[in-house]
Amino acid sequence: MLTGILLHTPRWVWILLASLIALGFAQAVPRRMTPARATAVPVAMAVVSLGGVMSTFSAFSAQPLALLGWGVGAAAALALAHTVGAWNGIRWLEADRRLLVPASWVPLSLILCLFITRYGVSVAMAVNPGLLWHAGVAMPIGFIYGAVSGIFLSRSLVTWRLTRQAMLDSVPG
Template identity: 30%
Template sequence: MSAPMIVSHVPLWVWLLLAYLVWQGSQALSDHTVPLRRVVLVPIVFIIWGLSGLISRSEGSMAPSLTWMVAAASLIPAGYRIGPRHMTIDRARALVHRTGTPWPLVRNVSLFAAQFAIGMAIAMRPEQQFALGLLRAALSGALAGYFLGWALAFRRQYEDAGRMTA
């Protein structure tokens, strides 16, 4: 099966997700103020996408689940440490002011591309499904772990902002 044929069978939601991630990342290039709910939407999307990798077919093997868990646990500290930076949180109005950075655009598109490439590889090389499935589990776990760490760091900042105004 050719790559163009496989790409033509990619579900619409995948292209919509890519468009959303590019749009969100492009917004992050300049200073901006956004509603609190928009700040947490991308991490939620990636955590859910990462969790979906845990539910993938393991064909009776524990290896994908263990790979997922190790990758998730390994990246939680990185997400927490790198996490949301250069933000000012206005809890009263549920707004977040962020300074411009290319990091979210690069991160989001790179992670999407990696997930997409693994999916394409699995479709094009079904005989390597187990090995590629382990790679998908590792990436999915890493996504979930990183963004869980990010969310924990954001929650800490949000709580700190409440203490500063109290």
């Protein structure tokens, strides 16, 4: 059965996976980035995540529970990432007016988590479409998507905070 699923997966899915892995590997080297660029990947991944929940459950009565799961997951992961200082290594470089974002494998892990979740949900829909009608399935899937989004969004908040503080510090007065 697994072989059949893999063989019937459209080629573009594997191309997308390769592109996402490349994006994740790019995050695994230290980079100097503008604030906008530093927040682009995290915000895009959060939007993809929320879109995944909305599109997957759009035809199902369980969509509100999936969205609730997304919100709870995002809030919990955002708070946890903030509490543990998940992105404390990001620094503002005043001379460059850019952020120094240290190497991290976390974005690759999160990207793969999103891909695997989306792929698994798609396979589940193909094998057993009625499965997504159950609240016991919708809410945990929404939670996974939301938790990944929360961790990504925590990076955006750190970069925004550092940039804002740098701008305030550079104002004469």
